[in-house]
Amino acid sequence: MFKRVLIANRGEIALRIIRACRELGIETICVYSSADKGGPWLEQATQSICIGPGPSKDSYLRIERIIAAAEISHADAIHPGYGFLSENAHFAEVCRDSGFEFIGPSPEAMSLLGDKVNCKRLAKQAGTPIFPGTEGGIEDIDEAVKIAGEIGYPVIVKAAGGGGGRGMRVAHDEKSLRLGIEQARQEAAAAFGNPMVFVEKYLESARHFEVQVIGDKHGNAVHLYERDCSSQRRHQKLIEEAPAPGVDPAKREKVCASAAELIRRANYAGAATCEFLMDAKQNFYMLEVNTRVQVEHPISEAITGIDIVQTGIRVAAGEALPFKQKDIRINGHAMEFRINAEDPARNFMPQAGLIETWSTPGGPGIRLDSHVRVGYRVPTNYDSMIGKLIVHAPDRETCIRRSLGALGEFKVGPIQTTIPLYQRLLKEPLFTEARHDIKYVERLLSPS
Amino acid sequence: MFKRVLIANRGEIALRIIRACRELGIETICVYSSADKGGPWLEQATQSICIGPGPSKDSYLRIERIIAAAEISHADAIHPGYGFLSENAHFAEVCRDSGFEFIGPSPEAMSLLGDKVNCKRLAKQAGTPIFPGTEGGIEDIDEAVKIAGEIGYPVIVKAAGGGGGRGMRVAHDEKSLRLGIEQARQEAAAAFGNPMVFVEKYLESARHFEVQVIGDKHGNAVHLYERDCSSQRRHQKLIEEAPAPGVDPAKREKVCASAAELIRRANYAGAATCEFLMDAKQNFYMLEVNTRVQVEHPISEAITGIDIVQTGIRVAAGEALPFKQKDIRINGHAMEFRINAEDPARNFMPQAGLIETWSTPGGPGIRLDSHVRVGYRVPTNYDSMIGKLIVHAPDRETCIRRSLGALGEFKVGPIQTTIPLYQRLLKEPLFTEARHDIKYVERLLSPS
């Protein structure tokens, strides 16, 4: 096992990694920017080293400064957290070449899964469902009908030269497809001078479904079931939950197993997340693989009892996964709420400044991952997430009630946070009845 | 189910009950003394009613004021919490007679288990191990030897008229017993003018072992395994853990089952705790039954996943227990640390006053039950416990490491707390190796 791990990150995830290392008996070195001087998480590290000024490009993204800090502090491994350099295969390579274990996948596995084409090819081999679509335009209607039949209705007909919704037609059967292509070609020819159209799988109501997986250096890979992250605004996840509500158990098992198989074939050691869209019929289409620990990992920890961060460190140090797939069971329901320093009433304007009130919820099933305390000043340099509230309960309904209670207890001031938004969403029937999709938050928030 | 529950308590347990009710869709009424005006937990209640001035005898112990508050607020049940009126059978009776369900056992069951003689008789019938001892003095040595043979060595010979250690002898076998009785009688006769001695079971190194049980009004009773509360100072529990470390699984099952059988025979509905002493050979001797929810209930919640407070409310409302004994499994290890506003460096002098710093730990496995926040003023009127830190981990060793980390993160000021004591105890080999007993804390703290 490692003796000293350098943490190339900040805030709550730095604190999360410090806590994991502490329990494994590992010393920690935190690098920090001068904007983070005095950050509460630094007190919890064995050592901390300032590596540059506030802007990330001059500190948290400066590979040579991080490596220099690892050298002078005699670290033997580097944990990238999420964001910053965590999915930078070059950084992973430099760490390895400089004699520091990168806590994450090998640069090769990271590059393989980071490349859309290669990743899709491997996914096909592994049986991981991928997003079907034509690889180019089509001119022949019969060919389009054949492809649509293969990928399944509904499909969308898009003009190759198009944009802005013009030349687009959604087709739910062959008849409407033939009509749609005819209309789309005419419209496209008139509008763009190019009658070429193509056909893609169309998801009318998709949910974001992602599978937590973890592999080791001995050829093992296990999934920790999935998370539903459909509550998004501008592709930023707001509420995550595990497991995804209302999913057919057999379909769940199959797609989760396929995600584990994918990272096994990639010789992937560490935690990763396979992101899918799920349509209303519970078909899955892989979007991408995130080759790092995810912000929302704690809800998977809650329902499986597996410490994902500690396990990631163990496998990086060469240990085999300490559990098998058959040991993993879903226990209850968990939700995570990202406490962002943003004002929902003013178009989510980021908030920075002194935290004067920070009164946090507690009791059974309440976990808080945050580096904030009264007197902390939220810097302007980094993202607005100042904490994560994780709520675990025996079932989804209790989890929602518990979450409403906890959010009601959570007082932050004077800066505004996303807490009031979550209190609203948790009372929204689309969400409580799990009829939500990835667009429901934006629809709710749009003035209209 | 109840619509409105009046909570006849304060502080963290009032907040715990509010949280439980909230998730069950029950409104809450908190009564409070004027010393608790503005207490943060009151904000979480549906309604709060001042019932008297600070001293408990004029407020939290005034039955007629609590009943009057229940009347004007249209409560349908009263939760007593722990302490105050919680084990007062008369209060339970008045609640019932005034038309309010008492959330706890019937007055009859409470009286039965509260009476030492009757409780011991019932325990004998239920197969619950009780503390053996002679019922009076003996003069005949052979009779003493016979009794000692029955209750098992070691035994202690005590002078009936004695005290202060004089006339006392511990005997490990018949030979030393005969000699000891001879010596004790001579010494007792000389010292007190009364040669009468008696023989009792002697526990050289006892641990405090208590079984969490819960029953309903339909004749069901289930145990939630045990807690070890051996870390005590002046009979005040400091650290509790579950399960008790190093206990033989078969012996655990047997004593826990006998505790459930005891409360089933008492027609007991609600949560109770059967307290035992456990000797070095893991024999158990029941001390008493606490007929209420216990301060340390959260560690049993942690390892079993059962919400004890919610279950107590459900059974009081007439529901059957929603689980069977076979559903209860031990999952991991949990410890509770009572955060007391006392100064360990100055003989645990109670601390009162304004909380200026309250920076709490978080992350996986950390639960905090506390009514405190920055700006809260600890009143002088009540007990010194200002919070409970509950730590859950896969095993005892990890739990200790996690606890040390969490205690290190926990910053309270300017008042002193028992946190530094726990940091010391968690590094104490007697504790970490589970070689502790109920006297080890006091031995460690005694100057010498």
Place this chain on the structure above:
Amino acid sequence: MVENDLTELDLRDKDEQATVRRNNSFAPPQVFHQTISTPTGQSQSSTASSAGKSESKGESKGSNDETGLIAIESPMVGTFYTASGPDKPALVSVGANVDSDTVVCLLEAMKIFNEIKAECSGTVVKVLVKNGQAVEFGQKLFMIRPA
């Protein structure tokens, strides 16, 4: 013991001081348990710093703490009655002169009616609670301008 075991005389049906007793063991049978009210600012040894929304909803918002006025506060939890019966006039109204022994209202709790005396001399300036309203301990009932 059930609620109906009470031997009770509803004050509102009688003209004069009535004996109200309850056959129970936790509150001795009593004739108008009378409690002394205490002046504002002395009764509540509140040490809490933040006054949140924990105030009982029954508390009056309209009480002006004008200098020189004395508040008669509720010494108990119960229901406030201005008169000794539904068809009786209010015991005191704004403008009434009171002295220490003047009964200013009744407070009912657990079927027992308690006479509340002014415990000071002066003129009633405000009645802060409505007839039939629930009051908590320490709640201001009347404002008195001392004689």
Place this chain on the structure above:
Amino acid sequence: MVENDLTELDLRDKDEQATVRRNNSFAPPQVFHQTISTPTGQSQSSTASSAGKSESKGESKGSNDETGLIAIESPMVGTFYTASGPDKPALVSVGANVDSDTVVCLLEAMKIFNEIKAECSGTVVKVLVKNGQAVEFGQKLFMIRPA
């Protein structure tokens, strides 16, 4: 790429400016990457309010912020060397006069030695870091009394 692939010339074995290069892709081969140091009080836009124990242990306690003195701060993370070789004299000592272009020390990181220039004119009043000591970004290295 392994560490030994480095083409490295240890400065301490050479008399004059040496070419130190590393065959890697993330930092271009360079000759004494030189960085400008900035005066005290302007370089760190620290906004954190509480200075806990998060200070690097390497930070000097003895730096008196006497009015009028300028600090030369470390522009990078690395190891501080006072001389260009083990048998060489210190580049500057207390009492030495420096100007903007005076090389005051070397900072080594990832086998690359970086010359640090004074970037101001004046007299060296204090050397705050020992030869071979690790320094972090923004750490004060020298105190200069401006000319």
